[in-house]
Amino acid sequence: MTLYKQFERRLLKNYILGSTAAVLGVGGVFLFTTLRFSWKEIFMISSILLLSSIFMFSLEYLFFHMHTAVFRSYYSKKVPSIQMAEKVYFHAHHFPVRTVKRILGPHLFGLSIPAITFTAAAIYFEFLSLPYYYIYLATLGAILVAGMHAIIEFFLTTKAVQPILKDILDRTLKDHGVTLSLASSRHISIQRKIQWSTLFIGTFPLLLFALANQVRLYQISGAINSSYWSWALFVLIIGISFAIYGAYLLFKDIQQPMNELQAGMYEVRTGNSNAKVDDLYSDEFSKLIKGFNHMGRAIQSRDQENKQLLESFFATMAATLDARDPYTAGHSLRVADYAMKIGQMAGLPFQQLLQLRKAALLHDIGKIGIPDMILLKEEKLTDEEFEMIKKHPVIGADILAQVQPFEAMKPLLPGVRYHHERFDGNGYPEKLAGNSIPIFGRIIAVADAYDAMTSDRPYRKGMTHEKALAILEDGRGTQWDPYLTQLFIDEMKLKSIS
Known part of the structure; x- marks a missing residue:
């Protein structure tokens, strides 16, 4: 509650000083x-x-008191709800706008209406020897001073509310694990801030001088003729138009680099670390753009390092697995090469081909969880031992699922988990059939089978290239995907002919 009390005292101090300066200072001096x-x-x-x-x-x-009620309600609770936190966060962001409305409403009319009433009564009862015309001019001056005061209070309140916003963010993150963010549709427009600020800053001296000049001329020469009014109105319109156009140009000058930086950030957020913003500016935006481009280069360098580390991880894991059994050395690398050929012939996109290669390199990683006495056994496996072997796709998928970030591993899991499924539904671990088997699983099944058949084993010599292809041909549509298998057979036959 101490932070809110400090905030409230600061607002009241700003307001009292600003109001006193506007009413008694500018108004009184005028x-x-x-x-x-x-x-x-x-x-x-x-x-x-x-x-x-x-x-x-x-x-x-x-x-x-009404506008700050939501803050008092929020700080009166030990752990405010997430709904209340969102409400007060939005309220705090728009509190400067409410300050402007408060000054232009109660402030302006709360001062002007009583002042006009009292002054008119004083003139009527001859306590003041002023023409009623001055009340009209004073009303215009009050509107002008209130507008200027509102602009100043807007920026002072914007600064004062920032500690409250930070505290709300920190408390919500601590209490609910949520980082609050203002929706883009709820942002306060920079264009409006610049245009209104420049309008008042640019025209305030001009209009104030015009009012003072009007009073002086009235005192000297009585009522001002219509030609003077036409001239004065023309000058005022020119001055105000210049202020509005100047504010528009100023905003456009700021908007362009902001839009370019926003577009660059969107590119980075969507995965394009090569995003770059051209440095065409000679003001402070040049530093921001240089910082953004430096950040982009750092992200690109980090992504390249991460990619190399990941590739090295896959290759190392595959080599480690193959090293357990000297008779299967190089098996994972060969399966990855065959799988890539099939994927290319099937028209898989480049990014998907890269994921397929990684999945093929690690397709047998689950064999880490199989005891050597079973994995390296030279005799025929018993039914119980074969059931143990059949667990390796699930073990492999579970191992990879633990690698972080999970999103990088997720596309690889189907190839590792389902490369022993059969097209007719008699495979394992889930007895999937047909196209319900993920495409990585169907591709790696063909590549794995071919390499297994053509590689030497302790208990048999590897088959010939022709015999392995004949077995694949016979198993099309039952054990393996007919379309993918045929693509591989055609490619390998063409390769053997050439």
């Missing part, structure tokens, strides 16, 4: 330096300003 009053009139006008200010401060505090 009145007492532009017009000539007797001491009696000075006392009367000061009293009117003071009474109107009290009314304004009272009404303003009422609205301030």
Whole structure:
């Protein structure tokens, strides 16, 4: 609650100083330096300003209390709900906008309406010797001062609310494990901030001078003729138009590098680490763009290192597995090469081919969990031993599922888990059939079978190339996928002829 109290005190301090400066400072100085009053009139006008200010401060505090109620409710709870955290987070982001509305509403009308009423009564009862025309000019001046005050309060409140926003983020992450984020549709437009700020900053001196000049001329020459009004209005329109156009150009100048940086960040987020933003700027945006491009190069370098580490991991694991049995040395690498040929002929995209190779390299990794007395046995396996062997696809998939990040391993799991399924549904571990067997599993099954048949074993010599292809031909549609098997047979026959 201490942080909120500090926030509330800072807001009240900003508001009291800003209101005092706007009402008594700008407004008072404008009145007492532009017009000539007797001491009696000075006392009367000061009293009117003071009474109107009290009314304004009272009404303003009422609205301030209403606008900060959500903060008090949030900080009164030890562990606020996620819904309340989201509500107060959005409220805090838009609190500066509420500050502007509070000043332009209760502030402006809470001051102007009582002041106009009291001043009109004072003129009517001859406590003030002023024309009613001045009330009209004073009303325009009040609107102008309130607008300028609102812009200043907007930026002061934006700064004051930042510690609250950080505290809400930290508490929500700690209490609920959620990082809050403002939806893009709820952002406060930079264009609006720049345009309104520049408009008031650019036109405030001009309009204030015009009002003061109007009062002075009225005192000197009485009512201003229509030709003066036409001229004054023309000058004001030119000044305001220039401020609006200048704000538009300023925003466009800022918007372009922001859009380019946003586009670059989107490219990086979607996986394109080569994204680069051209440095075409000579202001602070040049530093941001250089930093972004440096970040992109660092990500690209890290991705390349990670890729090399992953490739090295796959190759090392395959070599380690093959080293357990000297008779199967190189088996995983050969299966990976055969699988790549089949994948290329089947028209798999490049990225999928890379994943297929990794899956083929590790297709037998589950044999790590099979005892040597079974895996290296030269005699025929018993039924119990064969059942143990049949567990290696599941063991392999479970091993790879533990490797982080899981998303990098996920595409490889079907090839490892299902490379012993049969097309007719009599394989293992899940007796999948036909195209329900993932394509990596169907491809590796063909490649694995061919290499197993043509490699030497302790209990038999490897088959000839022709005999292995004949067995594959006979097993099309029963043991192996007919289409993929035929692609492999045609390729291997063509290779043997050439």
